[in-house]
Amino acid sequence: MALAFGARIVSALLALGMAVIVAPAVFGFYGRLQAIGLVFAVFAVLRLERAIVSSASTTEAVRVTRCALLLLPATSTVAVLAAFALAPDLADQPPRYIFTALLFIAFLARGLLLLINAWLLRSGNQMRLSYLVLSQAVAQFASQALLLTTDLPPLAMLVAGEIMGALLAAAIAAAGHRALLARLIPPRWTAGILSRWRRLILFNLPAALASQTLVALPLITVGRLADHATIGHIALALRIAEAPMALLGSAATSFAVAAGLWRGRTSLTSPLQLVLVYFASVMLFGFLLVGGAWA
Secondary structure: OHHHHHHHHHHHHHHHHHHHHOOHHHHHHHHHHHHHHHHHHHHOOOOHHHHHHHOOOHHHHHHHHHHHHHHHHHHHHHHHHHHHHHOHHHHHOOOHHHHHHHHHHHHHHHHHHHHHHHHHHHHOOHHHHHHHHHHHHHHHHHHHHHHOOOOOOHHHHHHHHHHHHHHHHHHHHHOOOHHHHHHHOOOOOOOOHHHHOHHHHHHHHHHHHHHHHHHHHHHHHHOOOOOHHHHHHHHHHHHHHHHHHHHHHHHHHHHHHHHHHHOOOOOOOOHHHHHHHHHHHHHHHHHHHHHHHHO
16 A cells, blocks of 8 residues: 555656646646546546456456457547547647657557556556556656657657656566467457446446546636646646545555455445544545645
8 A cells, every 4th residue: 555655646746747847838738638638548448447357257358358459549549539629729739740640649558558457456466556657657757858858849749758658657567467468469359348348338438438527627628718828837736736635545545445355355344444434535635625725
């Protein structure tokens, strides 16, 4: 749990550091892309990442993953088109065609990390999951900081740095799992996968999409009402306000999962656990207020 909490802290601090380094107008553009990416993460693989975790057998999880890998290029294309529709000025970013390609690859990388995260959750390996979060944050920050020293367009370099961080983290997480990778490649469609998991898709996907859209809506809508520098300041304020909630929420979830696994059950029933969850909820509310005041 301590490693998971530390990974979240480092990730949040590095994200805030990058927000301070770049110009507000550039971060405004990037913040809108991040908001669109947040919504994309919901339908990237039609929530089949949940099916990977819930599958009764490894064979079924492999079949679901193969189908999800085939869905990613199509959903990434939809995400790029949606990004240009929601933020038309993104289509004019230089170099235009290279930026479009980078955006497509960035969405692909996000989907790939979703699937890797699902397999780590399935295995119950919290340490590897924490290493994935930490390695992605560090690699992304280092890549973006290095690329920003060049004379290339800063927004394109931020997206390229995000891709490099995601791919490096994916490579680290996949290390030592050659046997599993051999079963996943090449991707292949298995008849009946969507039919077997249709309830998950029909009920979980709309709910998650509505939830994430409400979170991303401020940056997406403000982009049509304010200049890019103002959007950048709003994005930074939202990032600061969200950081404490994300950190404490992650810690409370990690503790709950660890406690359930340690006692051989998935529910919290003892008075001590209930007190700790209550304490975490109070602290979460307090940190949220502090974050809002700081923003």
